[in-house]
Amino acid sequence: MNQSTELQWIDYLIILIYFGFVLGIGFVLRRFIRSSSDFLASGRSIPAWVAGLAFLSANLGAQEVIGMAASGAKYGIATSHFYWLGAIPAMVFVGIFMMPFYYGSKARSVPDYLSLRFDEKTRGFNAITFALMTIMSSGISMYAMALLIQTLHIFDSAIRALGLPQTWVFHASIIVSAVIVLGYIFLGGLTSAIYNEVLQFFLIVAGFLPLVTLGLINVGGWQGLKEKLQPAYLHAWAGLNNPRDNPLGVEWFSLIMGLGFVLSFGYWCTDFLVVQRAMAADSMASARRVPLIAAVPKMLFPFLVILPGLLALALTHPVNAGGAEGGKGASPAASVEATNPVSLIPPETNPETGQIVKDDKGQPVLNYNMVIPNMLLRYFPSGMLGIGLTALLASFMSGMAGNVTAFNTVWTYDIYQSYIRREADDRHYLRMAQFATVFGVLASVAVAYFVAAFNNIMDVLQLVFAFVNAPLFATFLLGMFWKRATGHGAFFGLLSGTLAAALHHGLTLSEGAVPGVKGGWIVVVHTYESQMAQNFWTAIYAWVVCFFVTIIVSLFTQPRPDEELRGLVYSLTEKDTSARGPWYTRPVPLGIGVLILTLILNIIFF
Amino acid sequence: MGIDLRYPIGLLFVIFGLLLVFYGLFSGTAAYSRSLGIDVNLWWGLIMLVFGGLMFFAAYRKRSK
Numbered sequence: 001m002n003q004s005t006e007l008q009w010i011d012y013l014i015i016l017i018y019f020g021f022v023l024g025i026g027f028v029l030r031r032f033i034r035s036s037s038d039f040l041a042s043g044r045s046i047p048a049w050v051a052g053l054a055f056l057s058a059n060l061g062a063q064e065v066i067g068m069a070a071s072g073a074k075y076g077i078a079t080s081h082f083y084w085l086g087a088i089p090a091m092v093f094v095g096i097f098m099m100p101f102y103y104g105s106k107a108r109s110v111p112d113y114l115s116l117r118f119d120e121k122t123r124g125f126n127a128i129t130f131a132l133m134t135i136m137s138s139g140i141s142m143y144a145m146a147l148l149i150q151t152l153h154i155f156d157s158a159i160r161a162l163g164l165p166q167t168w169v170f171h172a173s174i175i176v177s178a179v180i181v182l183g184y185i186f187l188g189g190l191t192s193a194i195y196n197e198v199l200q201f202f203l204i205v206a207g208f209l210p211l212v213t214l215g216l217i218n219v220g221g222w223q224g225l226k227e228k229l230q231p232a233y234l235h236a237w238a239g240l241n242n243p244r245d246n247p248l249g250v251e252w253f254s255l256i257m258g259l260g261f262v263l264s265f266g267y268w269c270t271d272f273l274v275v276q277r278a279m280a281a282d283s284m285a286s287a288r289r290v291p292l293i294a295a296v297p298k299m300l301f302p303f304l305v306i307l308p309g310l311l312a313l314a315l316t317h318p319v320n321a322g323g324a325e326g327g328k329g330a331s332p333a334a335s336v337e338a339t340n341p342v343s344l345i346p347p348e349t350n351p352e353t354g355q356i357v358k359d360d361k362g363q364p365v366l367n368y369n370m371v372i373p374n375m376l377l378r379y380f381p382s383g384m385l386g387i388g389l390t391a392l393l394a395s396f397m398s399g400m401a402g403n404v405t406a407f408n409t410v411w412t413y414d415i416y417q418s419y420i421r422r423e424a425d426d427r428h429y430l431r432m433a434q435f436a437t438v439f440g441v442l443a444s445v446a447v448a449y450f451v452a453a454f455n456n457i458m459d460v461l462q463l464v465f466a467f468v469n470a471p472l473f474a475t476f477l478l479g480m481f482w483k484r485a486t487g488h489g490a491f492f493g494l495l496s497g498t499l500a501a502a503l504h505h506g507l508t509l510s511e512g513a514v515p516g517v518k519g520g521w522i523v524v525v526h527t528y529e530s531q532m533a534q535n536f537w538t539a540i541y542a543w544v545v546c547f548f549v550t551i552i553v554s555l556f557t558q559p560r561p562d563e564e565l566r567g568l569v570y571s572l573t574e575k576d577t578s579a580r581g582p583w584y585t586r587p588v589p590l591g592i593g594v595l596i597l598t599l600i601l602n603i604i605f606f
Numbered sequence: 607m608g609i610d611l612r613y614p615i616g617l618l619f620v621i622f623g624l625l626l627v628f629y630g631l632f633s634g635t636a637a638y639s640r641s642l643g644i645d646v647n648l649w650w651g652l653i654m655l656v657f658g659g660l661m662f663f664a665a666y667r668k669r670s671k
Contacts, residue, residue, distance in 0.1 A: 010629050014622060021618050028609055050611050195611055202615060202657075206622075210650045214641055381637045383629045383647035387622060387654075 007154055007385065014386030018203075018394065022184050025195050029188030036429040039189035040409040041108060041280055046191070048286035050198055052293030055277040056301075057197035060204065061399025062392055063144050065305050069375075070368035072309020073345055075247040076233025077605050079309070080302040084236070085260040088295050088598045090268035092591040094278070095291035098269055100576045101480055102279055103287040105567045109279075110272040111414040117479045117568045119487030120418070125494060127414035129468045130272060131407055135440060136461060138403035139447020145396040146173035146448065152373055154389065174448055177393075181400050182441040186434060190280060190409070193401040197277075200394040201297070207376075207391030208304040214379045215311035228314035236605045249530025258536025262543040266473040273406040285578045288587040295594045299601060312344035312371045344374045400444060408436035459517045463505070470539045471497025471546030478550050483562065483569040489554030497546025504541045510534045612665035619658025626651025 033039050046054075071079040107113035111130065115123035149155055150169045159169050184192045219225050226234060232247055239245035240252040248255070268274060268291070278290035347364035348357040357365045376388040412433040421428075451458045475494055478485040509520035510531040519534055528534040566572050583589040630648030638645050 010625065014625065017621060017625075018618070021614065025614055195614070198611060199615060199618065202619070206619070206650075206654055206657075210646055214644070214646065217642055217644075379641055381633070381640050381647060383626050383633070384641070384650060387626070387650075 006157055007389075008382035010383050011386030011389065012158070014383075015390050015393065018390045019180055021199070022180060022196055022394075022397070023187075025199075026184035026187030026192045029192050029195070032191070033187075033189055033430075035426050036412065036433050037108075037426075038191075039430055039433050040405075040412060041276075042189070042191040042194060044280060045282050046194060046277075046280045046286075048281055048289040049293055050194060051277050051281045051286065051290045053201045053297070054194040054197040055274055055290050056294040056298055057201045057204075057395075057398060058274050058277055058402040060201070060301075060395055061141055061402070062148075062395040063141060063399065065204065065392070065395055066144075066148075066369050066372050068302075068305040069309040069312070069371040072306035073313045073366075073368050073371050074309070076229065076310060076313075077236050077302075077306070078233075078246060078248050079306045080236055080601075080605065081248075081255060081259060083298060083302050083306075084598050084602055085256065086264040087268060088299055088594060089260065090264040091291040091295040091298065092594055093265065094269040094275070095288050095295075096587050096591050097570075098476070098480060099278055099288045099291070100284070100573060101568060101570075102275060103281070103284050104573065104576065107279075108413045109409050110270060110275055111410055113568075114475075114479070114490070115414075115418070117565070118485075118490040122475075122487055122491045122494065123414060123418070125491065126472075127410050127418075129465065131410050131415065133465045133468075134273065134403040134407040134410070135443045136447055136458075136465070138400045138407070138440065138444040140451055140458070141396055141399040141403070142174055142177055142444055143448040143451045145177060145393070146170045147452075148373060148392075149173045151370075152377070170452075174445055177397055177400065178441050178445050181397050181404065182438060185401055185404055185408075185437050185441075189433075190276070190405050193398070193405045194277060194280065196394070196401060197398045200391070200398045203387070203391040203394045205304065207388040208308070210384060211375055211379055211388065212304060212307050212311070215308060215315070215375065218379075219311055219314050225310060225314050228318035229310065233310065233313070234605075236602060238606060243529035243533055248532055249528075250533045250536060254533055254536040254540065258539050262470065262473060262539040263536070265477075266469055266471075266539070266543075270472045270476050271469075272410060273402050276406055276409065283578065284576055285585075285587075288576065289585065289590065292587060292590045292594055296597075299594070299598050308375050309368070309371050312375060316344045344371060344378060346370055346374070400441075404437060404440040404444070407440045408433050411436045411440075456517065463517060464502075466535075466538075467498045467501035467505070467542065470501045470542035474543050474547040475550060478547070478554075479569070481570045482551075482554075483565055483571055484554055484559050485550060486554045486557045486559055488557040489550040489552075492553045493546040493550030496549040497542045500545035501538050501542035504538045505534075508534055508537070610665045610668070612661045616658045616661030616663075616665065619654045619661065621658075623651045623653075623655025623658055627655060 032043075035043070037043055068079060068082065071082070101107075102110070102113055105113060105116055107116055109127075111123045111127035114126050147170070150173070153169075155169055155172070156166065159166065159172060164172070184196060188195070216222065216225065219228060232239060232245075235246075237252070240248075240250070240255060243249050243251045250258075278287050281287035281290050345366050345368060348367040349355065350357055359365050372392070376385060376392070380388050412429055416432055416436075417424075417429060471494055474497065475490050478493075479490060503522070505519050506522035507520070507524065508526045508528060509515060509518065509524045510528045510533065513519065513531065515521055515524060518531065528537065562572055580586075584593070626647045628651075630645050630651055633647065635643070635645070
């Protein structure tokens with residue numbers, strides 16, 4: 001840490017009040033939980049704006065917030081592609097075209113839709129991989145939080161005051177977060193998680209808006225920021241003709257198809273973690289509005305979460321200090337410390353030796369993930385610091401809670417009720433859902449300690465899950481818009497898409513990477529300019545293979561009769577006309593408006 | 607289902623706003639060298655207070671309708 005920061009009583013008080021509130025919401029909501037549907041689907045009663053903000057926040061875990069600022073410092077304004085290209089179009093699509101099937105089919109989860117539309121094996125494959133993934137993400141989120149708290153030394157004095165050794169900072173972070181998350185979900189179920197996600201949304205804005213404002217004042221406004229950064233960091237699209245001309249190291253085709261289509265639609269349209277929020281809405285009209293309402297703040301969030309990265313870069317490594325050239329891989333590390341005594345982007349240190357990590361050119365590797373925490377500590381006095389840390393803790397915890405609520409639903413409905421105990425009264429399933437919540441949190445704790453001990457195994461597992469996810473959207477697209485698609489087609493399409501992803505990853509590598517978990521573990525036949533380009537192409541191959549295998553297998557297998565597919569496929573479903581009222585409350589005009597605004601943002605920051 | 611979410615949001619922001627405003631009023635200027643000499647606790651506390659109040663007001667108005 002560059003400056004020793006001891007929290008004052010006011011900071012502790014703010015954090016404690018927040019914890020109290022979170023649990024208090026759970027206690028208040030407890031008396032509304034009477035059935036498994038109340039607990040797992042909020043009894044389908046959430047107003048559109050609440051579900052919309054939760055839809056956004058469920059994705060806005062602290063790793064996302066910290067990671068976006070880190071990418072902002074690493075890649076510049078081009079990071080906004082992850083929002084404007086990699087989220088908004090998919091959010092509009094799921095709201096306008098897909099929610100009618102998710103909500104209207106009375107499916108209780110995304111895997112449940114797959115079983116209604118296709119068959120049990122497709123649902124089983126999706127449900128089991130998804131359940132494993134949520135537990136893992138929740139555990140990783142927990143680990144990341146504990147590690148960050150340990151690194152920042154912010155709660156050291158509290159641990160000392162309790163008479164515990166320093167190493168307990170890590171354990172205490174895990175225990176406290178687990179108890180709180182478990183507490184409020186166990187009491188209030190999905191509603192509790194959704195309410196706290198909305199609270200987190202407002203806290204993030206309350207914590208980050210003044211941070212960005214202070215940073216901008218310090219750097220001399222927007223003009224000052226532009227002068228202190230290289231031109232390559234100030235454009236989203238310029239230089240995308242050649243991967244070597246832009247900081248991302250990708251070209252426009254793989255960016256649009258890989259990020260903008262396959263990965264983005266795969267996440268926003270099929271990941272039950274976010275879709276669950278929209279499915280909890282109080283009506284079909286609300287459910288369709290949920291992703292569109294979420295898209296409005298989403299398109300503005302780059303100014304809150306990516307801009308801090310740019311500010312940190314401009315403040316610590318201004319371009320006139322020399323050292324860095326434009327384009328991909330230009331590391332501003334050379335001028336570290338020389339220009340500014342307070343480094344907002346510190347070099348990475350080896351946790352065992354304490355030595356600074358250097359790259360193959362002998363330059364220090366920067367730890368971009370410290371941008372947000374360091375900015376908070378740099379600009380916020382006691383008081384505001386409490387708000388900023390609360391915002392960060394809130395996103396860590398709702399990141400966990402989002403995964404746990406998605407897990408307990410998929411476990412209860414798609415695994416337990418489908419394969420273990422089919423006929424039981426609803427009370428039994430409610431108890432099972434509560435038990436699954438306890439199990440989910442305990443398993444997350446286990447994962448957190450597992451990650452701490454075996455980082456490498458975790459990387460491999462995450463990679464496997466990325467392979468499973470990549471082709472998913474092809475399955476849903478065909479399932480919803482082509483009534484001829486069959487269960488066998490979907491299942492074998494998914495399998496071969498996953499296999500294609502693994503194969504592509506095993507045959508390619510990015511520049512400077514060693515074969516292994518980064519790719520090339522079969523044999524290297526192609527080398528990409530960056531790991532990002534490799535990831536995008538892996539996704540594109542997986543999607544294309546899944547798409548065509550599904551079509552081919554479907555054509556050779558028996559289709560389901562039309563009557564069985566009513567409400568599940570576009571051509572056999574009545575158009576939803578339930579939204580009446582002014583144009584800005586109807587999905588299609590709202591969606592078009594969102595897309596136009598996003599286009600304008602892209603033009604401004606071209 | 608449940609409660610109007612604007613009440614807890616409003617309450618939390620009013621409490622946080624009040625805490626920040628009072629802390630900002632009594633903490634002295636020395637504490638604000640980090641925030642470029644701006645008493646961000648006072649100013650941002652006021653904004654949070656107003657926002658919390660508006661949330662409360664909106665929820666209250668809907669109920670009395």
